[in-house]
Amino acid sequence: MIEFREVSKRFADGTLAVDGFSLQIPPHSTTVLVGSSGSGKTTLLRMINRMVDPTEGTVEIDGEDIATVEPVKLRRRIGYVMQNSGLLPHRRVIDNIATVPRLTGVPKAAAHERALELMDVVGLDRSLARRYPNQLSGGQQQRVGVARGLAVDPNILLMDEPFGAVDPIVRAELQQEVLRLQRELGKTIVFVTHDIDEAFLLGDRIVLLETGGRIVQTGTAEEILAEPANDFVAEFVGAARGKRALHEERIGDRTVLVDGLGQPAGVLDSEGGSEAGG
Amino acid sequence: MNWLLNNYESIPFYLFTHLRLSILPIAIGFVLALPLGWLAWRFQVTRGLLLTLVGLLYTIPSLALFALLPPLLGLPYLSEANVEIALTIYAVALMARSAADAFGSVDPGVRQSAVAMGYGTWRRIWEVELPLAGPVLLAGLRVVAVSTVALVTVGVLVGVQSLGFYFTDGSQRQIPFEVFTGVVLTMLLALAIDGLLVLLGRALMPWARPSKRRPMNRWIRALGTGKVAEAVR
Ligand SMILES: Nc1ncnc2c1ncn2[C@@H]1O[C@H](COP(=O)(O)OP(=O)(O)OP(=O)(O)O)[C@@H](O)[C@H]1O
Ligand SMILES: [Mg+2]
Numbered sequence: 001m002i003e004f005r006e007v008s009k010r011f012a013d014g015t016l017a018v019d020g021f022s023l024q025i026p027p028h029s030t031t032v033l034v035g036s037s038g039s040g041k042t043t044l045l046r047m048i049n050r051m052v053d054p055t056e057g058t059v060e061i062d063g064e065d066i067a068t069v070e071p072v073k074l075r076r077r078i079g080y081v082m083q084n085s086g087l088l089p090h091r092r093v094i095d096n097i098a099t100v101p102r103l104t105g106v107p108k109a110a111a112h113e114r115a116l117e118l119m120d121v122v123g124l125d126r127s128l129a130r131r132y133p134n135q136l137s138g139g140q141q142q143r144v145g146v147a148r149g150l151a152v153d154p155n156i157l158l159m160d161e162p163f164g165a166v167d168p169i170v171r172a173e174l175q176q177e178v179l180r181l182q183r184e185l186g187k188t189i190v191f192v193t194h195d196i197d198e199a200f201l202l203g204d205r206i207v208l209l210e211t212g213g214r215i216v217q218t219g220t221a222e223e224i225l226a227e228p229a230n231d232f233v234a235e236f237v238g239a240a241r242g243k244r245a246l247h248e249e250r251i252g253d254r255t256v257l258v259d260g261l262g263q264p265a266g267v268l269d270s271e272g273g274s275e276a277g278g
Numbered sequence: 279m280n281w282l283l284n285n286y287e288s289i290p291f292y293l294f295t296h297l298r299l300s301i302l303p304i305a306i307g308f309v310l311a312l313p314l315g316w317l318a319w320r321f322q323v324t325r326g327l328l329l330t331l332v333g334l335l336y337t338i339p340s341l342a343l344f345a346l347l348p349p350l351l352g353l354p355y356l357s358e359a360n361v362e363i364a365l366t367i368y369a370v371a372l373m374a375r376s377a378a379d380a381f382g383s384v385d386p387g388v389r390q391s392a393v394a395m396g397y398g399t400w401r402r403i404w405e406v407e408l409p410l411a412g413p414v415l416l417a418g419l420r421v422v423a424v425s426t427v428a429l430v431t432v433g434v435l436v437g438v439q440s441l442g443f444y445f446t447d448g449s450q451r452q453i454p455f456e457v458f459t460g461v462v463l464t465m466l467l468a469l470a471i472d473g474l475l476v477l478l479g480r481a482l483m484p485w486a487r488p489s490k491r492r493p494m495n496r497w498i499r500a501l502g503t504g505k506v507a508e509a510v511r
Binding site for chain 2: 046049051072073074075076080082083084085086087088089090091099100103104132134148
């Protein structure tokens with residue numbers, strides 16, 4: 001469990017990025033921090049691996065105040081995946097994935113063996129192992145990024161808008177991949193996005209933030225959709241709502257569900273009908 | 279032409295001496311400039327101060343420096359060490375700015391990701407920042423190399439032999455062809471070292487090879503972002 005206790009962060013230039021933030025993040029589930037740009041999501045995420053130290057309050061992992069843990073050691077046991085993958089351009093795919101194990105002293109052969117296995121896990125063809133990152137597509141690079149984040153089999157995986165820079169089709173693919181991985185691995189994932197759809201899809205629990213890292217609402221996707229805490233949430237979820245507020249339309253003998261934008265969302269499953277798409 | 283037939287045997291000696299005199303300042307200048315450039319890049323305060331200071335060094339006329347160093351350092355006037363030290367100073371002066379630019383050219387996202395993975399500071403500088411600064415460092419080093427090879431010739435005025443000998447000897451004896459030969463050989467030496475550096479860069483930085491993109495695009499983009507130095511590799 002990760003716990004934020006009354007955490008604030010004021011940067012050297014005076015910006016109060018996070019103001020009195022408290023949250024418990026349950027283990028073995030995906031918590032999504034979602035909010036508009038500048039709401040402090042990245043700052044909060046980076047407090048978990050001490051890339052940012054709070055100016056007030058404490059962050060604890062399994063009851064241990066991480067301010068007492070050596071940052072470099074802490075980071076090596078927490079996976080981190082970021083936008084634009086952050087891969088080391090001068091290292092081949094296999095060496096990128098093996099980076100953290102190599103830092104912690106795992107022999108090269110063993111680290112490479114494990115890296116190849118991880119390529120299978122994230123759905124990358126092993127033939128790409130000897131390539132450099134700039135010889136991969138954006139989606140492939142993100143997969144390498146995820147594999148690298150998983151390399152030391154960390155309990156905690158931090159993901160900062162990992163799919164923000166890939167096209168919608170690949171993004172959807174990667175999101176499914178994360179869902180699959182999470183079913184298999186059951187990590188504690190803290191996922192940052194400003195895409196509410198992505199949050200609803202991936203999050204077991206969603207934390208809606210506004211400026212200063214102030215929590216507006218937490219809950220499951222269903223809870224937030226059904227009962228937005230206030231107008232801000234209603235508006236933030238609004239776009240999604242328009243799409244999600246489905247109504248029925250009869251077409252022939254079938255009932256088709258149409259969303260707020262007039263797009264058919266699917267076919268209502270009736271006794272006589274075949275499987276609806278989904 | 280006659281001169282060449284009678285004197286070609288002296289060429290290897292001067293060529294080799296010139297090469298020997300060039301390599302040390304280039305290498306030492308490069309190594310010294312790395313920490314200076316890193317500090318200049320890392321700290322705003324040192325940046326202005328350091329780069330101005332180092333830039334001023336480069337404006338000292340070389341002949342003056344050759345003459346000034348011996349009394350300052352207690353070296354004999356005709357010693358090679360004078361020239362070597364003076365050229366190293368110029369090399370550092372030129373290279374420090376390139377090095378600062380080179381460290382500045384490292385993608386901050388990649389640097390952050392190295393931190394996030396648990397690189398310690400030194401290891402990050404050595405294994406991530408230095409290699410990624412490589413292409414811009416190489417561009418700077420090539421300028422330093424060519425400039426140093428050219429400057430070595432001035433040493434002949436304080437008695438340190440090199441291909442520069444053909445300049446002074448040729449003008450004293452009024453043999454333009456001898457001067458011309460000296461110039462061509464100096465240029466060839468500079469080109470050869472430059473070519474070697476390029477090959478070395480390719481061998482050490484296979485990842486930096488322009489992949490499938492067309493070279494022209496690189497230039498246009500480089501000009502657009504003002505990062506011409508990055509394209510020159
Ligand atoms: N190193 C820094 N120094 C000063 N201010 C900073 C720093 N990092 C972030 N901030 C400021 O803190 C606030 C929160 O930034 P943060 O990066 O956490 O937002 P975010 O929610 O991740 O936004 P985005 O969706 O754009 O990534 C912003 O106002 C930002 O300008
Ligand atoms: Mg962010």
